[in-house]
Amino acid sequence: xxxxxDKEKGSPFWDFFTSVRLTIVILILLAVASVAGTLIPxxxxxxxxxxxxxxxxxxxxxxxxxxxxxxxxxxxxxxxALGLNLLICSIDRFPSAWKRFKGSDGLERTAVFKDVPSHRxxxxxTGKEETSSxxxxxxxRHFRRIRIKNGSQEDVLYxxxxxxxxxxVYLVHLSxxxxxxxxxxxxxxxxxxxxxxxxxxxxxxxxxxxxxxxVELGFAVQCRSFTVEFYDNGAPKEYxxxxxxLENGKPVLDTxxxxxxxxxxxxxxxxxxxxxxxxxxxxxxxxxxxxxxxxDSLVEVxxxxxxxxxxxxxxxMVSDVRADFMRLGPAAQIQVxxxxxxxxxxxxxxxxxxxxxxxxxxxxKSPRFNYQAYRPxxxxxxxxxxxxxxxxxxxxDPGVPFVWIGCIMMICGFFLTFFSSHRRVWxxxxxxxxxxxxxxxxxxxxxxxxxxxxxxxxTESLRNLTQ
Amino acid sequence: xxxxEILSYITFAYFFSFLAYLLMMVMGREAFGRAATIITLAGxxxxxxxxxxxxxxxxxxxIGHAPLSNLYESLIFFAWAIILLYLLIExxxxxxxxxxxxxxxAFLAMAYASYSPNINxxxxxxxxxLKSNWLxxxxxxxxxxxAAFALAFCLSLMYFFKRMDxxxxxxxxxxxxxxxxxLDDLNYQMVAIGFLLLTLGIITGSVWAHSAWGTYWSWxxxxxxxxxxxxxxxxxxxxxxxxxxxxxxxxxxSIVGFSCVLFTYFGVNYLAGLHSYAT
Numbered sequence: 105x106x107x108x109x110d111k112e113k114g115s116p117f118w119d120f121f122t123s124v125r126l127t128i129v130i131l132i133l134l135a136v137a138s139v140a141g142t143l144i145p146x147x148x149x150x151x152x153x154x155x156x157x158x159x160x161x162x163x164x165x166x167x168x169x170x171x172x173x174x175x176x177x178x179x180x181x182x183x184x185a186l187g188l189n190l191l192i193c194s195i196d197r198f199p200s201a202w203k204r205f206k207g208s209d210g211l212e213r214t215a216v217f218k219d220v221p222s223h224r225x226x227x228x229x230t231g232k233e234e235t236s237s238x239x240x241x242x243x244x245r246h247f248r249r250i251r252i253k254n255g256s257q258e259d260v261l262y263x264x265x266x267x268x269x270x271x272x273v274y275l276v277h278l279s280x281x282x283x284x285x286x287x288x289x290x291x292x293x294x295x296x297x298x299x300x301x302x303x304x305x306x307x308x309x310x311x312x313x314x315x316x317x318x319v320e321l322g323f324a325v326q327c328r329s330f331t332v333e334f335y336d337n338g339a340p341k342e343y344x345x346x347x348x349x350l351e352n353g354k355p356v357l358d359t360x361x362x363x364x365x366x367x368x369x370x371x372x373x374x375x376x377x378x379x380x381x382x383x384x385x386x387x388x389x390x391x392x393x394x395x396x397x398x399x400d401s402l403v404e405v406x407x408x409x410x411x412x413x414x415x416x417x418x419x420x421m422v423s424d425v426r427a428d429f430m431r432l433g434p435a436a437q438i439q440v441x442x443x444x445x446x447x448x449x450x451x452x453x454x455x456x457x458x459x460x461x462x463x464x465x466x467x468x469k470s471p472r473f474n475y476q477a478y479r480p481x482x483x484x485x486x487x488x489x490x491x492x493x494x495x496x497x498x499x500x501d502p503g504v505p506f507v508w509i510g511c512i513m514m515i516c517g518f519f520l521t522f523f524s525s526h527r528r529v530w531x532x533x534x535x536x537x538x539x540x541x542x543x544x545x546x547x548x549x550x551x552x553x554x555x556x557x558x559x560x561x562x563t564e565s566l567r568n569l570t571q
Numbered sequence: 572x573x574x575x576e577i578l579s580y581i582t583f584a585y586f587f588s589f590l591a592y593l594l595m596m597v598m599g600r601e602a603f604g605r606a607a608t609i610i611t612l613a614g615x616x617x618x619x620x621x622x623x624x625x626x627x628x629x630x631x632x633x634i635g636h637a638p639l640s641n642l643y644e645s646l647i648f649f650a651w652a653i654i655l656l657y658l659l660i661e662x663x664x665x666x667x668x669x670x671x672x673x674x675x676x677a678f679l680a681m682a683y684a685s686y687s688p689n690i691n692x693x694x695x696x697x698x699x700x701l702k703s704n705w706l707x708x709x710x711x712x713x714x715x716x717x718a719a720f721a722l723a724f725c726l727s728l729m730y731f732f733k734r735m736d737x738x739x740x741x742x743x744x745x746x747x748x749x750x751x752x753x754l755d756d757l758n759y760q761m762v763a764i765g766f767l768l769l770t771l772g773i774i775t776g777s778v779w780a781h782s783a784w785g786t787y788w789s790w791x792x793x794x795x796x797x798x799x800x801x802x803x804x805x806x807x808x809x810x811x812x813x814x815x816x817x818x819x820x821x822x823x824x825s826i827v828g829f830s831c832v833l834f835t836y837f838g839v840n841y842l843a844g845l846h847s848y849a850t
Contacts, residue, residue: 128809135799138798138802341696363699499785522764
């Protein structure tokens, strides 16, 4: 019978992957590769050291994918080898664990009663049958799978518990395979993307983190509002986006998204990940005609709307608003359409005075920045509306349930492996010259100290039963 | 008196318990051992009260959270977990010799937390990413695991002390250390417990990261180093359970494992990453 399993073992492939030495080598290789990945700047940070290295070196690092260790082909090969090693080791060893789980008939093993230590032998006052039946009752309460063989001179009782502990290791190994599988599913079928949504706006496309390619969601997301709260010491307290999910233009779900409180919609999960401020659509303009300050008009204008100039000698509009233009702060682009001729385009700045001080004469010299480009009018930006945009991380990862199932399996497997053992106890009740004696022995697949303690307590309990 | 002040005094309690354990080991007098246990236990009680006081205090100032949120609080908890676990082992094995090795670690953690100018002991409010029920589960499991590994590390050091003196066996200090097979067994048990707790710590961390950062694993240096630590101890367990290694080689692996723990805890702060609130 055992020949059957040995058949495949002859192949060098099988032998290679059943070796635990290989497991240890793979574990160490993974550890070393991971260390490399934490020491060499990865992905986005790689550029930081790349320009300090010689081009040949950079080329070498790129070829070996050392700037993205954890996603490199060779790292994946190590992980695949680990998976294969686990699988093959488990297949190789499982039949013998199964055999130990099923257990041979414990009653056949009479050799266990050789050399029973004296403190595990005691005499009883009750008769043989009575003693055996009391012990059997006690075993039924405290153990599983009780077998009894009655003889004329002696009865043998066999009981066991914790046989599932043989499977602990396999459960742990299976859990690792589940986790790796979940990771694989995530990287093949899922995506990681980002999107920034300004308050009040709606998007239906997000952008992959890896390469910026757009991904259509199949529905739309609107950011109703974004709020950020701070503690007294200036540390951030809460980031919150109020989102509305729309399908075919109809709102389906209206929900807040906070850090640690993501929202899933149609299998896609939205996480609060960043925020920023941007120029709003409205600015407050002051238009002056003679520079005296008298008769200036203040108007609030919205980007894209056309307004007549105060004296009706042309029209103007705000064609662009930036929160930070050329690192000079908030700015707006004004487009003036004279009654006849080409339109005049120029930028005006909120921090005009400060810029003038920093770069004297900038506005006079370059017509692009001259707030007086359309004489006799001067345009001043009085106030800029800013609004927030929320930065959301948008993920789809169907592998996650596999990972969580794997995690639960792993913990259960550890409990079976480390804290349970297959304990088997034999008791012999023998009668000689009217004198009834009880012998207690036991075996365990691990933790011999614990087994001794258990046998002590079994002996003690049985002694008390039969006094 | 502030909670941080109370906790800074506990540093001395552990220093004195170290001295008492040392006297016991050198003089071989049981009385010193009993005194050491009493000082350590008293330290642990004061330590626990300090932690609870800090917790209550954080609610009083309106930013209530478990004292497990930054480097200071984690060091204090690390020392607490070490002492708690050690006293349990002392009670179970009825042997005090581990004390002289473990108390300096608790003392150093407390001293570093309380007296390093780089560590802020003020109670700070939680930033949004830390506001999660997983904070307690994650930090608790990780640091209990680290404490178990610290004990395994001490047991491995003791193993080498014991071996060095093997032929003569006359050195009193070494005589009080249990036999190498007991040390080996305890080392394994501590690693098994630590491994289970570290696994739980990594899992709770992943579940948390999944809701805070949108991904259960992002190869952040701390994550990666915790994986490295996990791999080293996995190698330890396999070499013992399957290949039957015992003694010296396992003691070395246990020491390597604990160095990885220390790097995961402190060293990673020199590599930028997502876990920056722990610095």
